[in-house]
Amino acid sequence: MINKKFKLFSNCFAVKGINRGIIIDFQRKNYYTVPNQIVDLLDEYSGKEIYSLFSDFNNDKPILKKYIRFFLSNELIIVNNDISQYPAISTNFERPYSIDTLTLDSNLDKSILKNFLEMKIDGLGVSNLRMINEVFNLQEIIETLKFIDKSRIKSVVLYLKYAVGLETELIKLQNKFPRIVEVVFYDAKEIPNNSKFIYEQKSLEEVLAMKIRNHDDFTMELSNFNESLKYNFAYNRTLFIDSFGNIKRYITDESIFGNLNTHDLNKIVQNNEIIDFWEISRDKINVCKDCEFRYICPDGSVPLKTTQDKYYTSSQNCSYSPYSNKWS
Template sequence: MTRLYLRNQLCIPVMGFNRAIIYDLGRKDYHFISEAHYHMLNTDGLINFDGISDESERSELIDFLLDLEIVFEVASAHEAERFPKISTALHHTNPLSHAVVHTNISRNFIDFISQNHLQNLSIISAQMNDEVIRVINSFAHLEIDGIYLYIEKFDPHSLSLYERELARLPAVFSVNFFKADKPHTKLEANIYYNFFTEGFGDYKQLLTVDKLYVNQDFFLEAYNKHSYYNGKIYIDPSGNIKNGLNNTQIFGNINSMSDDEFHQTINSELFLALGNISKQKTLVCQHCEFRYMCTDTRVPEKEAEHWFHHAECVYNPYISKWNNEEGYLNLKASGITVSASGCTINKDQLSETFNKIWSE
């Protein structure tokens, strides 16, 4: 008797240049799969495993997928109708859902966003001190899901002084310290304390594995919008309004704005432009299997028909390597040329490079 299988609709296959990933949105995890297995699983109907001629390989794959609950067995083809495809549309959009500020943030900003629901508020400070606590309390009356602190210089003494006080602030989700002696993470009183050896200036520029997020809300946002710039506002220490930490474009100054001017600004087509650029529209990113879980702070640019980045990502999807992994090469060394006119792939050079890297 033929056994029938459907794919869990919260397990979404995404194809990269060389390999694919199953995004397990329910468990906030991911699993690599081959291109051949991607094409089998990329269906909303019954899965046809007959393409795998080797019975042992076929059985091993099915057991693997069943164990992870990526697929499940149904009694008949009619049961497929009971499991409709989930929508990938982003139904709820908010022009302001993520804010990044410094401890000298103007009271104007706090008043202007009093009617907004913020998913994330990030506060940057040179050190952990009374001013950080004061700023957190100044936002206490607002609807904020989580507050993230970024402390540019780690000082063990100041952490011990404020750890108990931070524990009494329910909105604080994580405290991130930079220039620590060694990288590590600890969980205390429902707050994640993350310690990084690099400086904050380097951290905010680069994509790293810890900036990959797998969940349904993030996936839908990244599928339709830019996962970093959509709904994002950054107020620099001088009060200048920007889209994000690495963007140089200024949209006015919070200190000299009225409430109406502020909301006209953040709802303007110019301010929202970067947030509307999905990774599928961006050169190189469109070939990356991580594109719907990636928090990429680089500023996309468009000089001709294509969106692209002047700065290269730390992950090369054409050879499936991160820059801290053995065998990594940059795009040019891999046979990839990226410019405003498009992406050109030297297939012979890339094939030779890929085979050399992965056969060693």
């Protein structure tokens, strides 16, 4: 085996952080922490014989053997005479449409909402809709969902201000409209056991900022990884529409880029400020740029410009520190 060549399987990617690295296995949806030196070696010796690694690092043979065994037992590396049979998977990220997810305040004027859902939304390519309902009005939600049912939208997430006793109606609603994939209560005063819905004690703004809590929140999809290499995964191809129809990048955005009633969203997304915002990948954000999880992290903190340096800062502190590798 020592004379054979090796490299990571095509579905595995190694990422370095400031302190340590990870190897992500997108097929098994798992990751392994490793020292950064191991990531460097995997990079430098990829496609070469194992023998060359051992002969160059003769003194570190025991530790290298340990890692090779670990990689083999977890099927992270291919060892073969001809590794050209295992070409790399492309990390390009291209999509035919500019907008994927729209967050919409349902308090919007009903005729504007109806016109938008009936006439315009399919042309935008939106596949996920997040609907905010501060006041639960079953009839109005049903009317809106009927339009959505005729559209190409694949999934709907309902954000509802917490109120007691809505669950029975919501279960019926979800059965009738299977595109509702999730119901999230915000400002929840209590968190019931065994409910199929999500209850958050936080405000709507905090809930939409999707602060990650632990490693269970990481997203282990290769397409998300590819998107995160270049874009801000939480905000790329997303827009927010407030109750006046104002088009923003996110709920607390102070800039308004047009109005749903008067502007074409396809033109709005060509605005450089929006494009630049979508392109704030975690490599451009302080702390995150040092984090080994930056390409699998869906954290929705808003990146804010600082005057001091070229990097952005996050609107909220993360519970993970890439410097100590600990969660708080």
